[in-house]
Amino acid sequence: MSKSKRVTIYDIADELGMSASYVSRALNNHPLVRQEIRNRVKKKALQLNYKYNSHAANLRQGSSKTIGVVVPHIDQSFFSGVIAGIEEICFQHNYGLVICQSHESFKQECLAVETLIHQNVACILISVSAETQSYAHLESIKQHNIDLIQFDRCIDKLDSYKVLNDNKETSFNVVNALVEEGYKRIAFLGGPEHLNAFKDRKEGYLKAIKHAGLSIPYNFIVDNVLSKDKAAQIATELLSLKDPPDAFLTVSDHQSLGVLEIANSLGIQVPQQLGIFGFANEAFAEIIQPSLSSVDQKSKEIGERTANLYFKNILNRKDNTPASSRKEIIKCEIIIRKSSRKVK
Amino acid sequence: MSKSKRVTIYDIADELGMSASYVSRALNNHPLVRQEIRNRVKKKALQLNYKYNSHAANLRQGSSKTIGVVVPHIDQSFFSGVIAGIEEICFQHNYGLVICQSHESFKQECLAVETLIHQNVACILISVSAETQSYAHLESIKQHNIDLIQFDRCIDKLDSYKVLNDNKETSFNVVNALVEEGYKRIAFLGGPEHLNAFKDRKEGYLKAIKHAGLSIPYNFIVDNVLSKDKAAQIATELLSLKDPPDAFLTVSDHQSLGVLEIANSLGIQVPQQLGIFGFANEAFAEIIQPSLSSVDQKSKEIGERTANLYFKNILNRKDNTPASSRKEIIKCEIIIRKSSRKVK
DNA sequence: ATTTTTTTGGAAACCGATTTCAAAAAATCT
DNA sequence: AGATTTTTTGAAATCGGTTTCCAAAAAAAT
Numbered sequence: 001m002s003k004s005k006r007v008t009i010y011d012i013a014d015e016l017g018m019s020a021s022y023v024s025r026a027l028n029n030h031p032l033v034r035q036e037i038r039n040r041v042k043k044k045a046l047q048l049n050y051k052y053n054s055h056a057a058n059l060r061q062g063s064s065k066t067i068g069v070v071v072p073h074i075d076q077s078f079f080s081g082v083i084a085g086i087e088e089i090c091f092q093h094n095y096g097l098v099i100c101q102s103h104e105s106f107k108q109e110c111l112a113v114e115t116l117i118h119q120n121v122a123c124i125l126i127s128v129s130a131e132t133q134s135y136a137h138l139e140s141i142k143q144h145n146i147d148l149i150q151f152d153r154c155i156d157k158l159d160s161y162k163v164l165n166d167n168k169e170t171s172f173n174v175v176n177a178l179v180e181e182g183y184k185r186i187a188f189l190g191g192p193e194h195l196n197a198f199k200d201r202k203e204g205y206l207k208a209i210k211h212a213g214l215s216i217p218y219n220f221i222v223d224n225v226l227s228k229d230k231a232a233q234i235a236t237e238l239l240s241l242k243d244p245p246d247a248f249l250t251v252s253d254h255q256s257l258g259v260l261e262i263a264n265s266l267g268i269q270v271p272q273q274l275g276i277f278g279f280a281n282e283a284f285a286e287i288i289q290p291s292l293s294s295v296d297q298k299s300k301e302i303g304e305r306t307a308n309l310y311f312k313n314i315l316n317r318k319d320n321t322p323a324s325s326r327k328e329i330i331k332c333e334i335i336i337r338k339s340s341r342k343v344k
Numbered sequence: 345m346s347k348s349k350r351v352t353i354y355d356i357a358d359e360l361g362m363s364a365s366y367v368s369r370a371l372n373n374h375p376l377v378r379q380e381i382r383n384r385v386k387k388k389a390l391q392l393n394y395k396y397n398s399h400a401a402n403l404r405q406g407s408s409k410t411i412g413v414v415v416p417h418i419d420q421s422f423f424s425g426v427i428a429g430i431e432e433i434c435f436q437h438n439y440g441l442v443i444c445q446s447h448e449s450f451k452q453e454c455l456a457v458e459t460l461i462h463q464n465v466a467c468i469l470i471s472v473s474a475e476t477q478s479y480a481h482l483e484s485i486k487q488h489n490i491d492l493i494q495f496d497r498c499i500d501k502l503d504s505y506k507v508l509n510d511n512k513e514t515s516f517n518v519v520n521a522l523v524e525e526g527y528k529r530i531a532f533l534g535g536p537e538h539l540n541a542f543k544d545r546k547e548g549y550l551k552a553i554k555h556a557g558l559s560i561p562y563n564f565i566v567d568n569v570l571s572k573d574k575a576a577q578i579a580t581e582l583l584s585l586k587d588p589p590d591a592f593l594t595v596s597d598h599q600s601l602g603v604l605e606i607a608n609s610l611g612i613q614v615p616q617q618l619g620i621f622g623f624a625n626e627a628f629a630e631i632i633q634p635s636l637s638s639v640d641q642k643s644k645e646i647g648e649r650t651a652n653l654y655f656k657n658i659l660n661r662k663d664n665t666p667a668s669s670r671k672e673i674i675k676c677e678i679i680i681r682k683s684s685r686k687v688k
Numbered sequence: 689a690t691t692t693t694t695t696t697g698g699a700a701a702c703c704g705a706t707t708t709c710a711a712a713a714a715a716t717c718t
Numbered sequence: 719a720g721a722t723t724t725t726t727t728g729a730a731a732t733c734g735g736t737t738t739c740c741a742a743a744a745a746a747a748t
Binding site for chain 3: 018019020021022025032033034037056058059060061062
């Protein structure tokens with residue numbers, strides 16, 4: 001009795017002297033089966049330690065109650081926050097969750113998508129890798145009758161629901177806040193421009209600069225310096241100019257940290273002489289001295305909204321939403337801390 | 345031609361005028377099929393946009409190339425690190441990964457385990473919830489021929505592979521390091537004692553105290569104060585004693601942060617008057633001022649080792665390792681920063 | 689008492705890949 | 719050439735729920 005075979009509905013059927021089809025219906029609360037029988041069957045199932053076999057059901061039904069997620073890295077706080085949100089919603093709907101990392105590699109992203117197609121997931125939620133420029137692999141998802149939702153990092157040209165932060169507006173508002181504090185020479189440290197989130201943050205910045213009528217030297221605007229070290233290097237250069245910036249807006253908190261460290265080492269007072277504003281509201285932002293102003297991207301909410309989009313707008317509904325309105329914008333929260341608060 | 349049916353091996357077989365069974369073998373590089381035919385079949389598969397159906401294969405084979413993971417929270421840095429490690433190894437072996445959160449709830453943990461059994465995963469990797477005391481649900485996993493590996497938070501009595509940090513030794517060594525720095529009145533802020541990780545850290549602390557021959561007032565040792573706020577509260581009490589502690593060892597960096605903030609507000613110099621040592625090496629540990637000494641738990645390595653245990657020791661092997669040696673210990677790395685370095 | 693409707697239940701096909709078993713084809717050996 | 723071995727190839731069963739279609743039984747209506 002060691003290699004016990006799996007208990008199936010046939011075993012239950014035998015024990016109760018009925019047919020497997022009836023057992024199936026009973027277990028699924030089918031209206032054609034009386035409550036009394038449902039109870040009897042369920043009791044027996046429990047007694048025999050029966051476990052439903054998803055694969056069998058999925059094979060027959062052609063779809064699985066599973067959602068696939070592809071992110072660049074699970075262990076980045078933004079993405080793990082999103083995933084936590086997705087998981088919660090899926091759990092509520094009794095859906096499973098399969099998670100893949102692309103490691104920012106286009107090739108691995110394609111592989112992940114393949115795997116999810118094989119698994120016959122109902123829907124794929126994806127935030128594309130930094131390398132991803134083409135999207136045949138995403139088109140292929142739809143060809144296989146699998147729904148697709150993009151979040152955070154989206155391919156614009158691809159027709160799908162998209163869940164995004166209001167990066168441009170937020171960036172615009174942040175600059176306005178800096179201007180109100182009295183900062184005038186605001187530098188910008190950006191990320192790779194082909195990712196919409198970073199592009200939008202830059203656009204918002206530029207718009208606000210224009211709106212405020214400030215004149216910013218061209219070399220105050222630097223793209224593609226996403227790491228702390230690169231940011232520190234640029235900060236060193238800019239802060240040793242004759243007319244240095246009096247504030248930095250960066251697209252990540254790590255960049256801001258780099259700037260802050262350089263300011264400290266150069267004896268520049270933050271926020272009095274230099275304002276610093278980050279993005280992402282990492283755990284350390286409120287902890288460091290001076291505390292770092294930043295932008296909360298509401299990662300968990302992004303996850304929840306993304307997953308809900310599937311359950312509310314796509315599932316059980318012919319989705320004829322016009323392409324134009326297939327965007328959900330999650331408002332960021334601007335958190336002003338000490339690093340950008342010059343006036344009391 | 346809208347609701348196109350899924351392309352199967354039968355379609356490929358038809359097109360090539362051979363049987364489905366042969367196609368299956370060709371796609372799987374079965375030795376009985378010539379390379380030439382394999383190529384031809386694969387080419388046609390690509391051409392028809394054929395996608396393998398995992399469910400069909402899983403149903404037939406009775407096992408899926410999928411691993412299930414259950415953790416309390418995905419978005420805690422330790423666990424997201426572990427998961428990143430697991431994912432990497434699974435990806436290498438072309439295994440899928442299904443991730444569930446227990447949210448520290450016993451009930452949700454049971455549900456998650458159920459789901460994974462339904463999915464017929466090959467193996468479940470689990471770090472139990474804080475609520476989990478009984479383990480019938482974990483026994484049930486084994487009854488269903490699914491392998492089980494515990495990591496970090498383990499039920500000792502349950503027979504399974506276990507992957508753990510050397511919490512006790514590390515804690516012992518940390519206290520020794522504090523003693524060497526000249527700290528003598530070392531307080532301990534612990535976590536819930538029914539979780540082995542926290543229990544072990546306390547034991548290591550006690551052992552080191554004994555070993556160093558220090559006498560510590562009983563009220564310097566406080567259990568179950570895992571949050572920053574609780575730790576801050578206790579620190580306030582202890583630091584206002586006539587003979588306060590001159591160092592704190594805590595079981596998390598958040599606790600240490602609480603202690604640090606209180607020390608700052610009381611005007612107590614860290615590390616000169618008070619040494620602080622955390623656990624987990626959160627991102628903020630090296631960033632705050634003074635930088636926080638902490639313990640790197642090597643979360644990613646835990647994930648890798650846990651997953652590898654399945655692929656190397658369990659899969660394709662009658663696992664007759666004696667229960668005693670079914671433990672993998674991952675050595676922590678002690679990172680001494682400013683908060684505990686009194687002497688230069 | 690007969691017909692119609694409703695309820696209750698089961699037989700069998702189905703989903704798609706795998707695998708066993710055996711037959712057909714090719715190659716090798718008398 | 720015929721017999722034997724080896725290599726290719728395929729038919730059919732299988733995994734376990736789901737679902738369609740149909741039949742029998744019970745209840746209601748005529």
